[in-house]
Amino acid sequence: MKWITNFLLSSIGKKLIMSLTGLFLCLFLIVHMIGNLQLFAGLPAFGGDEGEAFNTYAYMMTHNPLIKIISYGNYFFILLHAVQGILITMQNRKAKGGKYQGSETAKTEAKVASRNMAYLGILILAFIGLHMWQFWAHMHFFEMDQVKYASMGEPIKDLYSLVAEAFKAEWVVIFYLISLIGLSMHLMHGFWSAFQSMGLNNQKYSTIIRGAAMGFAILVPLGFASMPIVFYALSK
Amino acid sequence: MAHGEIKLNLHIWRQKGVNDKNAGIKTYKNVNVDTHMSFLEMLDVLNTKLIEEKHPDGPVSFEHDCREGICGSCSLVINGRPHGPMQGTTACQLHMRHFKDGQDVYIEPYKATAFPVISDLVTDRAALDRIINAGGYVSVNTGNAPDGNAVLVPQDISDEAMNAAACIGCGACVAACPNASAMLFTSAKVSHLALLPQGQAEATKRVKKMVATMDREGFGNCSNIGACEAECPKEISISxxxxxxxxxxxxVVGKD
Amino acid sequence: MSTLDSKVPAGELAEKWVQYKSTMPLVAPNNKRNIEVIIVGTGLAGASAAATLGELGYKVKAFCFHDSPRRAHSIAAQGGINAAKNYQNDGDSVFRLFYDTIKGGDYRSREANVHRLAEVSADIIDQCVAQGVPFAREYGGTLTNRSFGGVQVSRTFYARGQTGQQLLIGAYSALSRQVSLGNVEMYSRHEMLDLVVVGGKARGIIARNLLTGELTRFGAHCVVLGTGGYGNVFYLSTNAMGSNTSAAWVAHKRGAYFANPCYCQIHPTCIPVSGDYQSKLTLMSESLRNDGRVWVPKHMDDVKALRAGTKKPIDLKEEDRDYYLERIYPAFGNLVPRDVASRAAKYRCDDGYGVGTTGLAVFLDFAAAIERYGKSAAISQGMPNADKVTITKLGKEVVEAKYGNLFEMYEKITGEDPYKTPMRIFPAVHYTMGGIWVDYNLETTIPGLFATGEANFSDHGANRLGASALMQGLADGYFVLPYTIGDFLSKEIRTPMITTDSPEFAEAEQNVQGRINELLAVNGTRAVESYHRELGVDIMWEYCGMSRNAEGLRLARTKIQALRKDFWKNVYVPHTDKEGIEFNPELEKALRVADFFELAELMVVDALDREESCGGHFREEHATAEGEAKRNDEDFTYVAAWEFKGVDADPQLHKEELVFENVELKTRSYK
Structure with missing residues (x-):
């Protein structure tokens, strides 16, 4: 079994962990975004279901045992991705041993993002912290307003109103938008990079993968950003 | 073409020995430079001046040999870029007409803990040799070879192998990488031999040993920034x- | 004067090597483990020998002054490597390669060696392919070839314009494998500064660790020098900056004869000197002369206008240009051999027709080729009436496909676009055919000292053909020395490991330390570089370069002596340690230049002695009425091997008579 630890501790093994966890988190982002877009169903312009779709979805996400298992996996992957990323960055800094005083750098794709993945990652981690405190922690541990729908037997927690309330605050919206720009940059490099690390990149596929990365890195954060923007705008 | 004269302010890293506490940038102002010179000839002229003036700093040490872009000795970081601003060009083939009168030029040694600085701009790149020693070869004794045409190699495969084999081992990829990773160097050798049928027999053993040695030498981890590819004087691809x-x-996953 | 024994085995030319190999004494594997071999230099000849001897089981110590064996100057060879494979079915054979090499060498090489070289040439290609050298291939996967100057078949194998690099990487990787197996100990950044001879046999070296400056003694049963040529004596050459003669020269001073030092190859197509700061010259491949036309202006006022910049080369009309190679050598035109093309360019410049700011350049023009290719491309694309712009565009594309890399390199260096204005080229020192004298075993006149590759006086006679240097270096290292070294070592199996505390080692170390101390103590005012430049450019190139005469050579000798004395009085080598125990590249350079002075004198002596013109040695007194080289087979069909008698004493000449049993000596003519 030594070969497994050897592999996972090798530089290429570590990259593989980063890319697999990263791609899993990309998958999570898609699911999370689609789920969250149900917020819009609560708006009068889209039917105004008073948050039923979103709240029943949130209920399901916190009560379905299968989803629970997956979510624990998700937390683990976020932590693994973050910790591994920080460790790698520290190791890389040690390997480099300093910066050049000359200030030019070569033109590369995703130049700013690729050189600052750790900072972008920390921004995203901070965002996750805030985001989970705002909503996840309330859903799991705190008392919250409840709401009763015909489709559900018991009254359930009204996450919809909590979200709508949160997005009225200017600083929350601004922080969300900054974080999503950070996410977009992180993805711009990270999505493509995962394929490169897994060895799936070559001159033939490169353009396709880069195109997909670009699309993903723009569309997903844009989808997320639409919620605070719209809710904030409508609150005024 | 007419010769031009420009003046440059050279900011050069000076260091005596690996553990020099006083190492740092020293500035040589208003150095006269003929625009026809190569970058290294500019340093030659500066050195002759420093020597004949018996300047306390002494001449600037830098590595160089063939001066035609193939031996891989030269290893300068010019204004933050290994081999300077021109793409696909080694420092020895970089000419001074690409610089402007009055420009500040920073000249530093490669930065990577795996490449300790020996003196001024000279670094020890023996770690790259050790990576090759670990498996960058085909195990074939002299006299064992079949006829050159016994194994056919499709032209595109041969060309692709040649693209990777063009590596001059200068280490600019490591110097350019913010992580000081040696992945481009190592992968060029692994690719060169993995692509050719002659290298197949020990391909799995080779890649494992070379990567293990690369990791042990203290290079950083690749994070796919691509600076290596952009600065490689032979334009070797990160593919x-x-x-x-x-x-x-x-x-690793395949059979033992 | 004595006559040297070349130890060429008896028998038919084609059978000699095969018979010799199968009857020569061998060293058993259990004995090989106890025999040490020092190999100095790890270019093609040294690395291939070190790898092969390591594979055979000898204990090898290999030395190079670079930080890695991969940096040796073999790496810079562009064109290719010859081999008598006859893959093209164009009538090539071992005999034809042998014959071409003998003739190309102007009948001044040893028949048996050259034939052996041709015999093993095919094995080299097989070996390199097996190592993973990515030679150029046809679509079908077979190896492809191209043609080179002086021959009528296509036998040159190549890997783009980087054949030397790829072959060196092959040899370096074979060497690396032996290092990893513990059979070879690699000492990089070590420079050999003396040879240790014990009891008449070469038993070790004194090497300076270039990082620390410390001198170390290394002992072995025998020593192999694969340390390259001495073209850098001219200061400006296509050699690398570090290429030097020191290892060979100290061996010479310890008793190894130096053969034919005056044979230097001057390559006609190099980028010319642009100023006093110039440090080296860059070669433009010989292949360019397939399509480029060489010319200078016909009229002196055009020359002046060009230099003043009032006219551009493209302004000159066809009738105002002198395509002198086509005019003088209509049969071969621009494709005459290297020595002929070089001399012709020199004559034009001597007469004042040279171009460029220095007047030391001629044009190599591709306009006609672009137009010719453009026209045929236009026709094949169905545009027989294409205008000039289209033709030029199409022609440029064809030329780019053929020579794109070289044009790019030219533009990088000169800043001029050779598609628009003709290239300026001038001859430059490129290779030295002379070197340490060796017998058929590659053994020098010191028993146990061997020399391989460009370091020995080689198989190329007075002139080397293109793509033959790589062939010879690898032939010596892979296929010749590993056999022939057994002749010496088989008698050494009872010799214990060589200890380095004998008085001979101490004397050699003191000798080196004394030289270093002396150099550092001079503390003069002048930098080493400027001495080297004066020796190379002002004396050697001027008087012992492309053409030589007795008067100039005599003058050169006194000038060299005077400059050498001045060097030892006025040179300034910066240092902080007075014994040189530190990293000090200036000291390295000074030690090399000090040896170049002594070698330079020997070259002049040899050039003066050889009263004929042959190959790379052209004496103005021995020319035909048209200025062509005139050999003197009657008196000079010999190898001149010089014995060192002291720095200020005349060297002593020894002759190896060359016997030609299989070829007839003819005059080369290219008209």
Missing amino acids: NIARMNREYFSA
């Missing part, structure tokens, strides 16, 4: 890194 990753996975 070689993807290929090495593939080779590595199949070597």
Whole structure:
């Protein structure tokens, strides 16, 4: 079994962990975004279901045992991705041993993002912290307003109103938008990079993968950003 | 073409020995430079001046040999870029007409803990040799070879192998990488031999040993920034890194 | 004067090597483990020998002054490597390669060696392919070839314009494998500064660790020098900056004869000197002369206008240009051999027709080729009436496909676009055919000292053909020395490991330390570089370069002596340690230049002695009425091997008579 630890501790093994966890988190982002877009169903312009779709979805996400298992996996992957990323960055800094005083750098794709993945990652981690405190922690541990729908037997927690309330605050919206720009940059490099690390990149596929990365890195954060923007705008 | 004269302010890293506490940038102002000179000839002229003036700093040490872009000795970081601003060009083939009168030029040694500085701009790149020693060869004794045409190699495969084999071992990829990773160097050798049928027999063993040695030498981890590819004087592609990753996975996961 | 024994085995030319190989004494594997071999230099000849001897089981110590064996100057060879494979079915054979090499060398090489070289040439290609050298291939996967100057077949194998690099990487990787197996100990950044001879046999070296400056003694049963040529004596050459003669020269001073030092190859197509700061010259491949036309202006006022910049080369009309190679050598035109093309360019410049700011350049013009290719491309694309712009565009594309890399390199260096204005080229020192004298075993006149590759006086006679240097270096290292070294070592199996505390080692170390101390103590005012430049450019190139005469050579000798004395009085080598125990590249350079002075004198002596013109040695007194080289087979069909008698004493000449049993000596003519 030594070969497994050897592999996972090798530089290429570590990259593989980063890319697999990263791609899993990309998958999570898609699911999370689609789920969250149900917020819009609560708006009068889209039917105004008073948050039923979103709240029943949130209920399901916190009560379905299968989803629970997956979510624990998700937390683990976020932590693994973050910790591994920080460790790698520290190791890389040690390997480099300093910066050049000359200030030019070569033109590369995703130049700013690729050189600052750790900072972008920390921004995203901070965002996750805030985001989970705002909503996840309330859903799991705190008392919250409840709401009763015909489709559900018991009254359930009204996450919809909590979200709508949160997005009225200017600083929350601004922080969300900054974080999503950070996410977009992180993805711009990270999505493509995962394929490169897994060895799936070559001159033939490169353009396709880069195109997909670009699309993903723009569309997903844009989808997320639409919620605070719209809710904030409508609150005024 | 007419010769031009420009003046440059040279900010050069000076260091005596590996543990020099006083190492740092020293500035040589208003150095006269003929625009026809190569970058290294500019340093030659500066050195002759420093020598004949018996300047306390002494001449600037830098590595160089063939001065035609193939031996890989020269290893300067010019204004933050290994081999300077021109793409696909080694420092020895960089000419001074690409600089402007009055420009500040920073000249530093490669930065990577795996490449300790020996003196001024000279670094010890023996770690790259050790990576090759670990498996960058085909195990074939002299006299054992079959006829050159006994194994056919399709032209595109041969060309692709040649693209990777063009590496001059200068280490600019490591110097350019913010992580000081040696993945482009190692992957170029792994790719060169993995692509050719002659290198197949020991391909799995080779990639494992070379990557292990690379890691042990204290190079950083690749995070796919691509600075290596952009600064490589032979323009070696990072698709070689993807290929090495593939080779590595199949070597590790494949049969023992 | 004595006559040297070349130890060429008896028998038919084609059978000699095969018979010799199968009857020569061998060293058993259990004995090989106890025999040490020092190999100095790890270019093609040294690395291939070190790898092969390591594979055979000898204990090898290999030395190079670079930080890695991969940096040796073999790496810079562009064109290719010859081999008598006859893959092209164009009538090539071992005999034809042998014959071409003998003739190309102007009948001044040893028949048996050259034939052996041709015999093993095919094995080299097989070996390199097996190592993973990515030679150029046809679509079908077979190896492809191209043609080179002086021959009528296509036998040159190549890897783009980087054949030397790829072959060196092959040899370096074979060497690396032996290092990893513990069979070879690699000492990089070590420079050999003396040879240790014990009891008449070469038993070790004194090497300076270039990082620390410390001198170390290394002992072995025998020593192999694969340390390259001495073209850098001219200061400006296509050699690398570090290429030097020191290892060979100290061996010479310890008793190894130096053969034919005056044979230097001057390559006609190099980028000319642009100023006093110039440090080296860059070669433009010989292949360019397939399509480029060489010319200078016909009229002196055009020359002046060009230099003043009032006219551009493209302004000159066809009738105002002198395509002198086509005019003088209509049969071969621009494709005459290297020595002929070089001399012709020199004559034009001597007469004042040279171009460029220095007047030391001629044009190599591709306009006609672009137009010719453009026209045929236009026709094949169905545009027989294409205008000039289209033709030029199409022609440029064809030329780019053929020579794109070289044009790019030219533009990088000169800043001029050779598609628009003709290239300026001038001859430059490129290779030295002379070197340490060796017998058929590659053994020098010191028993146990061997020399391989460019370091020995080689198989190329007075002139080397293109793509033959790589062939010879690898032939010596892979396929010749590993056999022939057994002749010496088989008698050494009872010799214990060589200890380095004998008085001979101490004397050699003191000798080196004394030289270093002396150099550092001079503390003069002048930098080493400027001495080297004066020796190379002002004396050697001027008087012992492309053409030589007795008067100039005599003058050169006194000038060299005077400059050498001045060097030892006025040179300034910066240092902080007075014994040189530190990293000090200036000291390295000074030690090399000090040896170049002594070698330079020997070259002049040899050039003066050889009263004929042959190959790379052209004496103005021995020319035909048209200025062509005139050999003197009657008196000079010999190898001149010089014995060192002291720095200020005349060297002593020894002759190896060359016997030609299989070829007839003819005059080369290219008209």
